[in-house]
Amino acid sequence: MRIFIVEEQLVQITKEVIDAHQYPFDIHLVTEPAAILRDIGELPNIYFLTADSADVAWQIRELDVHGYLIFFTDCAGALDDIVGQYIAPTAYIVKQEEISRSWDDIAFALQSVFSREILRQNTNCFVFDNENRVAYEDILYFETIPRTRKVMLHTRNGTYIIADFLKNIKAKLASHAEFSGVNSYLINLNNVTRIDRKNGVIAFKGDAQIHAGRRVITTVYKDFQSQFLH
Template structure:
């Protein structure tokens, strides 16, 4: 599961903003896809906030002193009215701002203290912040019953079962399983029988030897062609015998 996270950088110093963006663009993650917001005018950002669709994973780098009629703290207060969980990092030249910000109920994830002497400090802070965001998100995933973790070699892959269309055992590749979701297609090491033992979601049909089918994401079943059509018009050919089992499983699930 790849999570897309939008990052906002609100900073009145153009060169410093470009430096922050450079470090973000060169940060690599296997699980998160970072997208920088095109909103770059700090003078208009307050007016833009009500129009934003802010997710819990989104990140705001806010300069406290914007040299305008409002501060980064004012922006953060408005952002918190829309989303209480998103990640806010304050950029400041003064370390003593922290207590007043916490007391105002904003509870930022961290602070980036501008250091004109050490140019590598922003890079280290940004990497720490992004790793912390990923760690907190993965902790939330682990407590979500719809999200399961696959170990693929040395890598952990998180999959939201609600987004799964089907999981298929690949006959030509020994101990390889295809996971097809609404947005991704992944091949991992493993056996489908062992995967079934880890799944408790009632909408996943586990009675087939080589497939796991998400009954919630089926849109049509064509017995004549032996195909199952899922959300977004994605087709899976399984043959008539399997079609009959899936139809029975879907009927039992709908009337359970």
Template structure:
């Protein structure tokens, strides 16, 4: 997991890098500091790495874009990324909430006591590490709907479907329907270690909730009599994986 640091005050940035490196070594976190620090370059660099990643971001950037504007651009590229805001102005926190950025944590600049800033950074990295361990070790799917984090057991997921010509997905569950701002390929990657999810074209189906597949008529029948009507390639691919999953 990459750590990007966006802080235009060189002294502050160098100190933040030093403290982050110390904490990574002390706790053996699986994080790596990325050398790219220029905002526009970071937006290109993000695309090289699997999400989510970590972003320490100064709210008060002295550039043509505010830190909050830049955070919104990051959120477009890394929907589940961990944004950690750096600020000396606590009143800015209300503006963040209004923008629906949902940061993972805050680091307050304590000019007179650098150790207090380090404790904020330590808390932020510990929080990210804990959330990642939980995400990887439990059969819970975590996603954002607006400013809210939703958590669903895998067993409740029926299927995902791309919304054409948008960066959005519809998630169908046993208890409701959600619209997620993300690409289906990112969801497929995040669930790639779970064999019950079968993805092809614009679908990702939970095979554990498939009751039967009518290949002749091109219909996947799920629990609660939910039906997916799809083309031959989708039907054949999911049928094959469904058979493999349920093979004695």
């Protein structure tokens, strides 16, 4: 994730905060707020903006709905204008006469960004073993590894071994209607391309497929129809 900074005087102190907390942020200095729009790249990002760049902030928000807007101003009174724009800033920072005195404010803002981004990523990802994350949209299916207390997770990009029972994973994903399963499988219906009930085959995006028993095929087929064909 990049931090777009317009004011050069903020670069060094921001770098110190990043280094102190080992945040995975890269600084990208631009010459003017409008330059951000030309180089916005991968999303989301963090944007250090001045109080008079609300118009650009609106355009950034349209492009980066999950981006983090942090406004800097020399005058606390200018914050009222920013609040009135309804562009969901992450933080407002009133710059001190000595920029080094803004260290704590910048640190607090970046801590907020880091925490919110972890939460946002976890909301869109299946998390296992406390640190591994796979986007739900990339999951093909889970299957029990026979005679073990482990599960194999098949994704578009590879496989993972999870030290857990499938029943626990099913419970964890119970609120996700796109997952269907019975017996030793849990299948992401969003990535199913074909269900061959006659031959007991479920095919997925990317040419992966499984051969399953009648009960699994019947359950998944029923859930697939309910999810997409009603």
